[in-house]
Amino acid sequence: MLNKNVALVTLGCSKNEVDSEMVLGYLRAKGFNITNNLSEANIIIVNTCGFIESAKEEAIRVILELADYKEIGTCTDLVVIGCMAKRYKKEILANFEEVDLVIGVDEYNNIDEIFSNHFKLNKNNLCLKFTDRIISTKFPTAYIRISDGCNNNCNYCAIPLIRGKLKSRTIEDIYEEAEGLVKQGIKELVIIAQDTTSYGVDIYKKPMLNKLLKELSKLDVEWIRVLYMYPGKVNDELLDEIANNNKICKYFDLPIQHISNNMLKKMNRHTNKEETYALLNKIRERIPDAIIRTTVLVGYPGETEEDFEELLECVKEFKFDRLGAFTYSREEDTVGYNESNQIDESVKKNRLDKIMYVQQKILEKEMKKNIGKELKVLVTDVTDDEMYFECRSHMDAPDVDPKIYLPIKTPNIIIGEFYIVKITNVHGYDYLCEYVEQREEINV
Numbered sequence: 001m002l003n004k005n006v007a008l009v010t011l012g013c014s015k016n017e018v019d020s021e022m023v024l025g026y027l028r029a030k031g032f033n034i035t036n037n038l039s040e041a042n043i044i045i046v047n048t049c050g051f052i053e054s055a056k057e058e059a060i061r062v063i064l065e066l067a068d069y070k071e072i073g074t075c076t077d078l079v080v081i082g083c084m085a086k087r088y089k090k091e092i093l094a095n096f097e098e099v100d101l102v103i104g105v106d107e108y109n110n111i112d113e114i115f116s117n118h119f120k121l122n123k124n125n126l127c128l129k130f131t132d133r134i135i136s137t138k139f140p141t142a143y144i145r146i147s148d149g150c151n152n153n154c155n156y157c158a159i160p161l162i163r164g165k166l167k168s169r170t171i172e173d174i175y176e177e178a179e180g181l182v183k184q185g186i187k188e189l190v191i192i193a194q195d196t197t198s199y200g201v202d203i204y205k206k207p208m209l210n211k212l213l214k215e216l217s218k219l220d221v222e223w224i225r226v227l228y229m230y231p232g233k234v235n236d237e238l239l240d241e242i243a244n245n246n247k248i249c250k251y252f253d254l255p256i257q258h259i260s261n262n263m264l265k266k267m268n269r270h271t272n273k274e275e276t277y278a279l280l281n282k283i284r285e286r287i288p289d290a291i292i293r294t295t296v297l298v299g300y301p302g303e304t305e306e307d308f309e310e311l312l313e314c315v316k317e318f319k320f321d322r323l324g325a326f327t328y329s330r331e332e333d334t335v336g337y338n339e340s341n342q343i344d345e346s347v348k349k350n351r352l353d354k355i356m357y358v359q360q361k362i363l364e365k366e367m368k369k370n371i372g373k374e375l376k377v378l379v380t381d382v383t384d385d386e387m388y389f390e391c392r393s394h395m396d397a398p399d400v401d402p403k404i405y406l407p408i409k410t411p412n413i414i415i416g417e418f419y420i421v422k423i424t425n426v427h428g429y430d431y432l433c434e435y436v437e438q439r440e441e442i443n444v
Contacts, residue, residue: 004119005074006032007041009066010136011059012049014192014227014399016082017136018145019105020047023081025132026111030121034134038066039073043119050084050162052329059084067098077101077119083162105163130169130177138380140187140416141398146174146212150194151202152230154257155268155335156300156328159194166195168203171212178216185416188223188378189216190398196226197233207233210241217247222418223378225397227253231279232271243287249394250287254279255295259314260307267300268335273310280318291395293322298355299348300328301339308351315355319362322401325355367402367426374422374436377404379415389413391421391433404431 006027010020023045024034035041044066049055069075079101080092086104093102101118103111108128116123135142147168150159178189191213193199200208209226216224224247229238231254242248258264261273283290296311315323327348330337377391380398388405396402406413406421413419413435421433 004032004042005035005037005040006043006045007035007038008045008047009038009062010047011062012047012051012055012083014143014190015145015148015194016047016049018130018133018143018192019082019108019128021133021136022128022130023047023111024134024136026126026128028134029126029132030112030115030124038069038075041069042074043077043079044069044075045079045081048080048082048084050082050087051158052326052331054329056084056088063092063096063099067096070098079103081105086162087158130173131180135181135184135186137398140185140378141190141380142181142186142188143190143192144174144178144181144216145169145192146196146199146209147193147202151198152195152270153268155266156297156331158331158334161333163194166198166202168198168200168208170203171200171208171215174212175215175219178219178221182219182221187221187416187418188225189219189221191216191224191226192228194228195230195233196228197230197235197238207235207238210235210237213238213241213245213248217245221247223247223249223394225249225251225394227397229254230270231256231276232269234279239283239286250290251293251394251397252283252290253293253397256314257295257297258300258303258307258311260303260310263300263303263307263311266302266339267297291321293324293397293401294320295324295326296355297326297328298351299343301336301343302341303328303343303351308354312354312358315358316362319366320359321366321395323355323359324400325352325359327352363429364426367429367431370423370431371425372423374420375404375433376418377406377421377433378418379406379413381415382408389415391419402430404433406433406435410435 008020010017028034046062046066048059067078077100078098080099081103085102086106089102089104092099103114112126149164149166151166153160196209256276259273264272375393377393379389379391381390387408391404391406420436422436423431423433425432
């Protein structure tokens, strides 16, 4: 058994978090001690994101902060892994003398050899396994990554450069992982990929997300939530499965990115305005209480004021339940990087502010409509001030959506269990609630 403590810091998306959990599982099997205390760690690993400029800036800042533990803690080795490590390995090694080892996502298959060589350990052919993850999400939720990479090749996106083409896992492999998680007490499975709706087209020659969801729902799990659905690929079979399967949250994460046909074409999005509106309206008609979350991107090269106003009008008209907005980040080696008609940063920011102001006003009005409603919620944590339990309903994905706060004085509440609550007030972008005696089950 090694007498070395390892701490791991994860940056970026939930897909990165799954990688980190597998790395932790590998390290535990290798004999390292896992710690959350950076001050007592002999080895500190940071899993980086390299998707957009702000993510790279965050990674650089965190690397420098963690390097301080070589002075104030017990750290002897600082290891950088992940997406930025793959994309900028040479630059990291050349510019950060504090960093001792860099492992990109493309090297994960050789992680045992790399770690063993660097730390002078015996090689024992250990590898990263989905079934050996150390879950780091708030109990009882876990992510299930059903594929890696992406074939969409959006002109603004560096993911295919980092993660490669679509690589789906088999239904059997995913089911085995999910079954193991359920045995550990996991009650919410969150299905993720760069594009979940493309799942299976590489290995089964057709989209298989609906079939996968049907199989996973055979498990003793309360909620199955699907994220990152590509708008142009949501078919009727998938809609029917979500509508008719009581275990699947009626929650659609559909990053439309834009609504102007001009911009959708420039971005190489494989859909158009008419198809997008048809899908959104079909969901609202087919599943009236469905929650629809989207992401929009402003300031892509060539976006005219007319294009932006078209997007703004869509946000006003459709009233998305959840919305995230970002300014275009110019990423080298992407098609967008070489476009001549780049948008000034001040224009991008102004457009972002307008989108978020409109969405804020929509939310202020729409959230008040939920006051008095009874919801089934999952209790996930206690607030730092220990005044409230943190909860989520079917309307809310982990980390990105509003929370529901239940007073801590409420008796007999257990973290990781489901309860019925009544929404009593809106607090910023979150809700306050009170416990309701369970008169009958609310099936959401």
